Amino acid sequence: MKNLYIRTDEQAQWMEQIEKHKEEFLSEAQIADKQAIFPKKGAAILKKLGYPLITVPKKYGGQGLGTYDMVLIQETIAALDENLSLSLGWTLGVLGELYEKNLWEKEKLETFAEKTNKGIYINRAVSEAITGSPTRGGRPGTQAVRTETGWILNGRKTFTTASPVLDYYLVSAWIEEFKKVGFFLIPHHQQGLSLENTWNVMAMRGTRSDDLVLTDVKLQEEALVELPNHPRGKGINGWLLHIPANYLGIAQAARDYALHFASTYQPNSIQTVIAELPNVQHLLGEIELELEKARLVLYGVAAAYDDKNRRPLLTNEISVAKHTVTNAAINIVDKAMRVVGAKSLQLSNPLQRYYRNVRAGLHNPPMDDMTIQKLAITALQE
Template identity: 35%
Template sequence: MIDPLRLNQGNQRLAGWLETAAALAKGFAARAAQHDHDRSFPLENFAELHAAGFHLLSIPTEYGGWGATLHEAVQVVEQLAQGDGPTALVYDMHVHVLGALAESRPWPEEHFAAVCAELVERGGWINSCATEPELGSPSRGGLPKTRAVWDGDGWRITGQKSFTSGSPILTHMLIPAVIEDGTAGTVGVFLVRADRPGLRIEDTWDVMGMRTTASNDLLLENVPVAHADLVLRRVPDAPDPGRFSGGAWFGLTVSGVYLGIAEAARDEAIRFAQERRPTALNGQAIATLPPIQQLTGALEAELLTARALLYAVTSGWTEQPAQRPSLSPYVGLCKAIATSHAVKAADLALRVVGGQSMSRALPLERLFRDVRAGLFHPPTEEFAYTNLGKTLLEV
């Protein structure tokens, strides 16, 4: 079946990345059910991603990476998610953090160059660990409870972070903490390496969907950090230099992840409909039934409309940098549409298959659980629609 959104794809490097991603996804899919059952982290998937060089995807070319644009990165994570959503989501944390930093360059350049060099030369994975049990999502505002204190030689960080996706493999973490230096409300972002003393992971991730992301709690107990690893300092009411890029790279790439999961559900539903031949149909597949055809068409409509919007906004973001502030409300819309349509598409896939979709013998029940997690990433649907409405109403 053709993909109407990629008919004019002239990007040869992206085509090569997608071909490799599709091959990797097949291996991920073969292991996904067992990892989900065991609640085990898919270490082998990340070894394969690293061996294929995919840790370099959004690192700038001048620092030894592949320099993927946002438009390209969205399609790569979408392809990987068709094999295993949790793997793609953890991978995306690394991709969107580095992509946003490469685009906005909010750090001193020598610090960004240094961390890129570490990741290129030694390998490794990075994530931003901002959410806290009491703070909730940092997208809602508020100050972290995590604190950083200067001890004369460096910083000491104490606090707790939640949703630390990919915790078994992270080598670098970005930790927001309130700086206790007498200036109220100043938040620093610290680059913390995973081998620092006082840093530990607590196995708290036991959930319905995305069971294998190992999004555990991160505990920091007087963790020593060098002065140079304070990579960003935000004072109250000052503009955030990485705001637009950070929101876009997160919201749009995570949209690709959840659409990829729903596409896997679509493919499984189609396979089942073509192969299922109940005796009542005298050897004909259920794919010949008009109700099955209608459900399948409705499923694809959900995916195509969401993907069309996503690709349009990521293409505009990539090709028209001056328009990025104006595109910001549409980033939230993309995320809301992508995740809600992905959930609807997965639900329709279950309806195509019927009662057997609930069996663990098929991947659909796992895909349905995984895809629902997309609804809870920021921005939520109500926030995205309100923000777009305020923009249109100029209020």
């Protein structure tokens, strides 16, 4: 990471802490991808470092860092283990939004802070096979029915990222009596809650985004933490920037590998390393250009979001950052593979992993088509 983007002592300290565990992250990343298992060792290291508290406000016992800090940390981790970064980034995003927007009642936020202070991993369980992406507005098939003492939930959630290490799930469910969707806080050990190993994919294999199955899950009344009439979703959510930060980290890792390869590889058909060849330099230059543009957009938007005076002026910038960075990252990995050539397709080569994993960014929210449409609508309205 260039010093240009490290602005505070806290950021520098996090970079140093991550660097100390660099080899552990790198080693587990290969195993996680090959065996499709969650990088639990890396998750344990980050929890010990206080990672789950990064985006929790200081008044609730957290570190109180902003979206810019989160982006910097996420990109750095992703360059070492993208499965780990994407998986646990959801905890940072969920907690950041939760406390910033006060999505729960004050008493519930304070009670939950006692749990977050111990260092927990949490994610929303929203996606379902029948709805497709939840960002497109489908009504969940998961049902919450009121009982004399609370609620009973039944349903199945897909894409439950980081499921093997989550301490809590925020589960969306349709509440018929309200004719609305509510979110329920459920601990991982809750009776009736189970995981089904359905994650059989070519990309982000280590995220273990398995199915969460809820069978007559009995909950107390207070488990409904986000009331159906809460104005959740109003305004932009800068905490989603953890997603493009992850793919920028992959792009950085691909760039570093290609640069090292070009600087050290010399076939016997030429008198120097391939980095001296004009066509290779052109590819490397294009990679640098794409990286600079993507990074300036991402960090620029994060800085604007953290500025309370500038935040109200933002409209589609979060979506633009995700679209720009993700597509640039895909392009960067492609060019890196062109530099390395056929060797990049070897299963022992990390570039083939980056190539598979970076494409997953297209399927993380917000989707490209929705971003483009919103830009058009905003322009027409203005």
